Amino acid sequence: MKIAVLSGKGGxxxxxxxxxxxxxxxxxxxxxxxxxxxxxxxxFKPGKVHTEFVYNKIPVVDEQRCTGCRTCVDFCxxxxxxxxxxxxxxxxxxxxxxxxxxxxxPEDALWEKNKAIGKIETGVSENVQVLTGVLNTGExxxxxxxxxxxxxxxxxxxxxxxxxxxxxxxxxxxxxxxxDYCVLVAEPTLFGAHNLKMVHELVTLFKKPHGVVxxxxxxxxxxxxxxxxxxxxxxxxxxxxxxxxxxxNSNAFIAVREQTAYRQLFSSLLQKIVKEVAYETTTHP
Amino acid sequence: xxxxxxxxAKDMEKKVSxxxxxxxxFLIYDTDSKEAIYLDxxxxxxxxxxxxxxxxxIVDSNVQALLTxxxxxxxAEVLVDGGIKLYKTREGSVKENLEDFASDKLELLExxxxxxxxxxGK
Numbered sequence: 313m314k315i316a317v318l319s320g321k322g323g324x325x326x327x328x329x330x331x332x333x334x335x336x337x338x339x340x341x342x343x344x345x346x347x348x349x350x351x352x353x354x355x356f357k358p359g360k361v362h363t364e365f366v367y368n369k370i371p372v373v374d375e376q377r378c379t380g381c382r383t384c385v386d387f388c389x390x391x392x393x394x395x396x397x398x399x400x401x402x403x404x405x406x407x408x409x410x411x412x413x414x415x416x417x418p419e420d421a422l423w424e425k426n427k428a429i430g431k432i433e434t435g436v437s438e439n440v441q442v443l444t445g446v447l448n449t450g451e452x453x454x455x456x457x458x459x460x461x462x463x464x465x466x467x468x469x470x471x472x473x474x475x476x477x478x479x480x481x482x483x484x485x486x487x488x489x490x491x492d493y494c495v496l497v498a499e500p501t502l503f504g505a506h507n508l509k510m511v512h513e514l515v516t517l518f519k520k521p522h523g524v525v526x527x528x529x530x531x532x533x534x535x536x537x538x539x540x541x542x543x544x545x546x547x548x549x550x551x552x553x554x555x556x557x558x559x560x561n562s563n564a565f566i567a568v569r570e571q572t573a574y575r576q577l578f579s580s581l582l583q584k585i586v587k588e589v590a591y592e593t594t595t596h597p
Numbered sequence: 598x599x600x601x602x603x604x605x606a607k608d609m610e611k612k613v614s615x616x617x618x619x620x621x622x623f624l625i626y627d628t629d630s631k632e633a634i635y636l637d638x639x640x641x642x643x644x645x646x647x648x649x650x651x652x653x654x655i656v657d658s659n660v661q662a663l664l665t666x667x668x669x670x671x672x673a674e675v676l677v678d679g680g681i682k683l684y685k686t687r688e689g690s691v692k693e694n695l696e697d698f699a700s701d702k703l704e705l706l707e708x709x710x711x712x713x714x715x716x717x718g719k
Contacts, residue, residue, distance in 0.1 A: 385653065388646075389643065389644055389645075390643075390644060390645040390646050391640065391643055391645065391646025391647065391649040391650040391653075392646055392649070393649075394649050394650075394652065394653045394656075394675045395653070396653070396656055396675055396678040396679045397678055397679060397680070399678075401674070401675065401678065403646065403649060403671055406645060406646045406649065406671065
């Protein structure tokens with residue numbers, strides 16, 4: 313079963329929830345798809361880390377064959393190519409690796425080469441297999457890294473917890489595409505509720521069964537909770553605002569591995585999700 | 598000699614455009630014949646790499662110099678490859694800058710920014 317954990321903003325508690333869900337399972341795979349700033353590994357501190365680089369295809373020109381027709385220059389919507397002084401220039405960091413320039417070159421003068429855009433790291437932390445995607449700074453898109461993470465994690469029989477990037481853009485869509493269930497984490501603020509609305513729209517669009525974890529709950533109004541009540545969204549758990557949990561978390565400890573109360577909270581959360589998915593598969597097969 | 602300048606309107610009394618890659622027009626000006634042509638900047642609305650495409654337009658128009666308030670790294674590479682000298686414009690109209698250039702008052706543009714890549718200007 314694949315469980316994606318997402319939120320409309322950073323700092324709502326995606327990593328807290330996903331790391332602890334994985335730690336609370338008997339055995340699990342934790343997949344960090346927040347490739348621009350992966351941080352789950354800071355908690356798991358996995359051992360036996362295996363690194364694999366991820367590449368994109370970038371065009372290279374055969375200058376003997378290039379006639380300077382500029383078909384490729386005119387084709388490229390990102391303007392990654394220029395023809396100057398009788399030579400084709402390729403701006404690698406602008407290229408989005410669509411391959412169109414090679415397809416359209418009438419002289420077969422363009423080839424492709426590999427360019428490393430990041431890596432995935434695989435390691436083990438007690439009961440959890442930890443997969444981390446890392447995108448190199450300055451690269452345009454983390455999608456190829458996320459795709460590679462899913463390939464690397466596809467053979468596991470255990471629960472897979474997907475720690476998504478913040479927001480509701482392409483990389484989040486890629487991260488939830490294969491998920492059986494989406495957990496939306498939200499803060500008890502107006503801003504939190506606004507961002508919850510955005511990710512809720514996204515999971516509704518993707519027709520994903522979903523529920524909400526309300527994080528950092530305090531006494532008084534909770535705009536995110538109101539949003540859930542008004543829209544009939546299942547509230548899976550309310551995590552209280554707890555300085556002890558905050559301290560554990562900011563020192564990169566996994567609450568589930570340190571405190572029985574949190575082990576119980578996250579085990580129960582995981583069980584609720586598993587039940588929800590079982591219910592979904594019987595009612596919407 | 599022929600020179601180019603990013604401009605906000607097809608009018609010498611108006612200002613130099615603050616952006617090179619996404620300026621609406623380029624003025625191509627011949628200092629000998631005083632002939633002025635305005636080109637639409639096809640790069641202005643592109644998704645990315647506007648500086649590269651704008652620089653290609655400038656190189657293709659066979660000018661020897663570009664007068665601009667600023668220029669990104671990628672565009673500068675194309676322009677330098679194309680043998681074009683970069684001068685830094687001052688506050689004021691297009692016409693005033695052409696006069697400043699004629700009397701050697703414009704300095705070479707030394708400061709090349711890293712480019713914005715859709716992240717907005719600083």
